[in-house]
Amino acid sequence: MNGAWSAAAIRRAEARLMSLLPPGALMQRAAAGLAAACARILRQQHPERQGGVYGSTVIVLAGPGDNGGDALYAAARLADRGARVFAVPVMGERVHPLAAAALTRAGGRLVAQPPDHCDLLLDGVLGIGGRPGLPGRALDQLGRIHARAVVAVDVPSGVDVDTGAVPASAVTADVTVAFGARKPCHVLGRAALLTGRLELVDIGLAPYLDPHPAVSVADEADIVGWWHRPGPDDDKYTRGVVGVAAGSERYPGAAVLATAGALAGPAGYVRYAGAAAEAVRRRHPEVVCTPTVKEAGRVQAWLAGPGFGTDEAALAELRDALVSPAPVVLDADALTLIGEYPSVLSRREAPVVLTPHDREYERLYGSPPREDRGAAAAALAKRLNCTVLLKGHHTVVAGSDGAVWANPTGRPQLATAGSGDVLAGFMASLLASGMDGVRAAVAAAFVHGRAGGIAAAGHRTVTASDVARALPGAVGAVLSRA
Numbered sequence: 493m494n495g496a497w498s499a500a501a502i503r504r505a506e507a508r509l510m511s512l513l514p515p516g517a518l519m520q521r522a523a524a525g526l527a528a529a530c531a532r533i534l535r536q537q538h539p540e541r542q543g544g545v546y547g548s549t550v551i552v553l554a555g556p557g558d559n560g561g562d563a564l565y566a567a568a569r570l571a572d573r574g575a576r577v578f579a580v581p582v583m584g585e586r587v588h589p590l591a592a593a594a595l596t597r598a599g600g601r602l603v604a605q606p607p608d609h610c611d612l613l614l615d616g617v618l619g620i621g622g623r624p625g626l627p628g629r630a631l632d633q634l635g636r637i638h639a640r641a642v643v644a645v646d647v648p649s650g651v652d653v654d655t656g657a658v659p660a661s662a663v664t665a666d667v668t669v670a671f672g673a674r675k676p677c678h679v680l681g682r683a684a685l686l687t688g689r690l691e692l693v694d695i696g697l698a699p700y701l702d703p704h705p706a707v708s709v710a711d712e713a714d715i716v717g718w719w720h721r722p723g724p725d726d727d728k729y730t731r732g733v734v735g736v737a738a739g740s741e742r743y744p745g746a747a748v749l750a751t752a753g754a755l756a757g758p759a760g761y762v763r764y765a766g767a768a769a770e771a772v773r774r775r776h777p778e779v780v781c782t783p784t785v786k787e788a789g790r791v792q793a794w795l796a797g798p799g800f801g802t803d804e805a806a807l808a809e810l811r812d813a814l815v816s817p818a819p820v821v822l823d824a825d826a827l828t829l830i831g832e833y834p835s836v837l838s839r840r841e842a843p844v845v846l847t848p849h850d851r852e853y854e855r856l857y858g859s860p861p862r863e864d865r866g867a868a869a870a871a872l873a874k875r876l877n878c879t880v881l882l883k884g885h886h887t888v889v890a891g892s893d894g895a896v897w898a899n900p901t902g903r904p905q906l907a908t909a910g911s912g913d914v915l916a917g918f919m920a921s922l923l924a925s926g927m928d929g930v931r932a933a934v935a936a937a938f939v940h941g942r943a944g945g946i947a948a949a950g951h952r953t954v955t956a957s958d959v960a961r962a963l964p965g966a967v968g969a970v971l972s973r974a
């Protein structure tokens with residue numbers, strides 16, 4: 493598991509580590525890692541030039557704090573290797589004095605107006621001490637400089653480090669070189685998009701970090717650890733039976749896609765309950781169909797909602813699914829029904845996972861999700877005592893205990909009608925196999941995102957059926973990667 497730590501937690505760890513090191517040592521570690529990352533980028537830009545750094549033009553936007561210090565020290569290292577370096581103080585004349593002196597000694601220049609083209613722009617305006625928004629001088633320079641690559645130092649300046657919100661102007665980076673650990677802005681919300689590719693520089697902070705990150709990020713090893721692989725004593729029942737209450741005569745496709753998602757998961761048996769049995773049987777002969785939830789028999793997890801409507805009959809089906817002691821995933825129309833009749837959840841004790849997109853979230857919570865998407869998901873999870881998977885770019889999962897996970901996979905091509913049905917069916921299969929609600933949501937988003945990647949390879953257009961077809965391959969890729 494990877495994690496992201498708040499600015500305050502990073503500062504606590506930094507204080508512990510710093511007390512054991514000579515003054516300035518940590519900043520030198522950071523600057524050395526940053527300079528190495530910049531040199532790699534310059535080498536990729538100019539493979540013909542020896543080393544890549546010599547003869548390149550580097551501009552530093554230097555803020556008043558240690559973030560500017562890191563940038564200036566790194567730029568000094570690049571100047572030592574023959575880069576032409578121009579540093580622009582963007583907060584009056586306030587810059588890290590020792591780092592500025594090191595840059596000047598190495599042949600770099602502090603200027604008010606740098607060239608308007610460069611190979612690399614180093615954003616050293618603000619780090620974890622920054623409040624959202626950029627100083628005017630930084631904005632002016634960002635507007636006029638054409639950079640072949642923008643590298644953010646630690647975080648893209650201007651973002652809200654602890655939430656990933658971007659309420660005001662901020663830097664858009666190609667690469668962010670972060671020190672010691674991820675911060676929430678690297679993995680959550682719009683800030684995660686501004687981060688670009690993330691490179692972590694190890695400055696020795698890890699042993700001093702709190703054991704629990706503010707935001708967790710799953711990796712392949714987590715999914716492998718949570719996955720129930722069938723053993724010699726398993727049969728189709730012990731692997732878990734998943735029930736899918738989805739689709740209708742009007743929307744049979746939702747049933748087909750949700751059952752396709754369920755079939756790609758670890759459960760051993762998929763039951764379908766609803767009015768789209770004909771379409772489901774035609775596409776998936778292995779699915780056992782009944783007209784209603786009550787007639788479906790026992791399952792270890794239900795999915796209810798996609799395409800099953802919001803009328804009386806749908807509400808009755810939803811109530812029947814919620815009566816069962818099995819965990820339940822509620823998606824789409826079920827979320828609309830819960831918004832209208834919140835009392836149907838009130839006597840429920842077994843786990844529930846809700847999978848809203850932003851408009852569904854608003855129906856459930858009464859207002860749209862805040863830009864702090866981790867807090868938004870956690871607030872809904874707490875209020876309804878459920879697990880919440882808030883969809884979108886960088887999907888967020890929150891448990892009712894406040895735990896927040898950011899999904900690192902996925903791509904905008906997944907925003908295609910029906911892809912959420914596939915996700916919900918797949919998640920229900922994970923629940924049926926015995927995974928708990930938060931893990932099932934985290935693992936489903938992770939693998940679904942990978943399936944989107946496989947389906948979109950080579951810039952192919954992607955439909956929900958493509959995502960469903962790619963899911964078994966994505967499962968295989970994830971389970972064999974760790």
Ligand SMILES: NC(=O)C1=CN([C@@H]2O[C@H](COP(=O)(O)OP(=O)(O)OC[C@H]3O[C@@H](n4cnc5c(N)ncnc54)[C@H](OP(=O)(O)O)[C@@H]3O)[C@@H](O)[C@H]2O)[C@@H](O)CC1
Pocket residue numbers: 502503506518519522555556557558559560562583617618619620621622623624625626627645646647671672695697
């Ligand atoms: N932690 C670690 O382990 C390590 C940390 N390291 C580095 O230190 C960085 C943190 O440095 P930092 O604490 O000096 O804060 P930083 O973000 O540079 O600037 C704060 C200054 O900006 C100002 N200011 C704030 N918001 C503003 C705004 N919107 N617009 C304008 N001004 C604004 C604010 O001024 P104020 O108004 O509060 O007086 C204050 O003076 C960290 O990100 C990493 O790069 C590494 O060197 C080594 C290991």
Ligand SMILES: Nc1ncnc2c1ncn2[C@@H]1O[C@H](COP(=O)(O)OP(=O)(O)O)[C@@H](O)[C@H]1O
Pocket residue numbers: 824849882883884885886887902903904905906907908909910911912913914915940
């Ligand atoms: N901009 C985006 N970038 C990445 N993934 C996205 C984006 N927008 C939506 N998604 C993903 O696409 C899926 C869409 O689900 P949903 O909105 O429920 O669609 P539907 O109801 O049509 O099935 C979700 O997995 C969501 O996280």
Ligand SMILES: [K+]
Pocket residue numbers: 559615616617618619644645646647648649
């Ligand atoms: K920065």
